[in-house]
Amino acid sequence: MNFVFISPHFPPSFYHFCVELRRAGANVLAIGDASYNEFRQELKEVITEYCQIDMMDYDKVYRTMAYFSNKYGRIDRIDSHNEFWLALEAQLRVDFNIFGQRPENLLVNQSKLGMKKVFHDAGIPCVEAQSIANPDIFADFVRRHGFPLVIKPEIGVGANNVYKVTNKEHLAYILKDLPPGYLIEPYVDGKIVTFDGLADRNGEIMYCASFELSDNVLDILNERKDMFYYYSRDIDPVLEKYGRHTVKGFNVRERFFHCEFFRRPDGSYTAIEINIRPPGGFSIDMLNYVADIDLFKVWAELVVHNKDMFTYKRKYNVSTVSRRDHLNYLHSTQDILRELGNTVVSYTRIPDAFAAAMGNDTFILRHKDMKTLFIAIEFVKAKRY
Numbered sequence: 001m002n003f004v005f006i007s008p009h010f011p012p013s014f015y016h017f018c019v020e021l022r023r024a025g026a027n028v029l030a031i032g033d034a035s036y037n038e039f040r041q042e043l044k045e046v047i048t049e050y051c052q053i054d055m056m057d058y059d060k061v062y063r064t065m066a067y068f069s070n071k072y073g074r075i076d077r078i079d080s081h082n083e084f085w086l087a088l089e090a091q092l093r094v095d096f097n098i099f100g101q102r103p104e105n106l107l108v109n110q111s112k113l114g115m116k117k118v119f120h121d122a123g124i125p126c127v128e129a130q131s132i133a134n135p136d137i138f139a140d141f142v143r144r145h146g147f148p149l150v151i152k153p154e155i156g157v158g159a160n161n162v163y164k165v166t167n168k169e170h171l172a173y174i175l176k177d178l179p180p181g182y183l184i185e186p187y188v189d190g191k192i193v194t195f196d197g198l199a200d201r202n203g204e205i206m207y208c209a210s211f212e213l214s215d216n217v218l219d220i221l222n223e224r225k226d227m228f229y230y231y232s233r234d235i236d237p238v239l240e241k242y243g244r245h246t247v248k249g250f251n252v253r254e255r256f257f258h259c260e261f262f263r264r265p266d267g268s269y270t271a272i273e274i275n276i277r278p279p280g281g282f283s284i285d286m287l288n289y290v291a292d293i294d295l296f297k298v299w300a301e302l303v304v305h306n307k308d309m310f311t312y313k314r315k316y317n318v319s320t321v322s323r324r325d326h327l328n329y330l331h332s333t334q335d336i337l338r339e340l341g342n343t344v345v346s347y348t349r350i351p352d353a354f355a356a357a358m359g360n361d362t363f364i365l366r367h368k369d370m371k372t373l374f375i376a377i378e379f380v381k382a383k384r385y
Contacts, residue, residue, distance in 0.1 A: 190262030195243025322359030
């Protein structure tokens with residue numbers, strides 16, 4: 001099998017994906033705009049060939065794929081595991097007849113308005129949304145729903161360029177310089193919870209788990225708060241039902257998935273969106289720690305050999321806790337590592353380029369008992385006042 005990865009910088013997780021692909025017998029090829037000299041030596045040893053090009057120039061990417069095809073034979077798979085490059089992947093799959101998502105799939109699973117229809121058809125609660133392109137319909141939507149409202153990109157990921165609008169004056173200010181391609185929907189009061197996992201080639205779920213975010217993601221980014229999120233050993237059966245219906249409704253095949261929901265104060269759920277890619281940050285590592293497994297290997301053997309027989313048990317509750325340099329914490333990194341011992345399974349200093357979204361320091365904690373895990377989380381987050 002010839003597998004092509006496309007990525008601008010090849011983060012550490014790609015090393016694990018590439019290693020397991022190589023071990024499974026795949027020929028690992030890569031396209032990106034980073035210098036080959038910047039790669040870790042371990043990554044160089046598992047990539048057969050790397051081409052550094054301008055990834056925004058489709059003609060150059062296409063010709064690189066054609067070069068790989070001529071040199072190594074048919075390209076069997078292409079992936080980036082990154083939301084930004086899904087459209088590029090999809091077009092290359094059409095042009096080189098490769099299995100996986102095509103542009104027509106992205107009209108549904110990358111478009112928030114397209115997602116609403118699938119959620120509705122699958123019987124999963126979600127809020128109404130409306131494009132702001134039509135002033136008359138838009139004005140009627142505002143009158144019907146009132147404030148607060150949320151304006152967000154029709155295609156986008158995370159909380160980037162998402163605005164909570166509290167009144168008419170604020171709405172007018174936001175709309176003044178807003179580019180095309182945005183929608184509006186009612187603000188939902190609730191905690192973000194997810195349904196994450198991996199689906200096999202037939203769309204059957206091989207692995208799943210759910211995390212909860214500590215705070216509103218808009219507040220975390222806008223106020224530069226520290227944050228944590230945690231995967232629980234258990235999943236609410238209602239959430240799992242909605243998650244499984246979501247994966248089936250969006251026809252997810254041979255891919256990771258990341259489904260987001262609001263859990264309202266009354267315990268009900270409202271669908272937000274689906275991402276047909278791995279959950280971000282350190283989530284794959286966390287999912288591995290939950291069940292003492294290696295999803296990098298499981299995914300590689302699925303892709304290369306269609307190996308979909310996989311058993312697991314969620315043994316631990318696992319949390320990522322991020323800290324920011326501008327906050328005055330009570331305990332040092334050394335204090336945390338000494339006092340929490342084996343509860344800390346990983347510590348990482350985040351590069352400055354990603355610190356705004358992820359924080360400056362990240363600790364991954366795990367414990368079988370949720371109460372004990374939360375005590376550890378509070379120890380990491382404790383501040384001097």
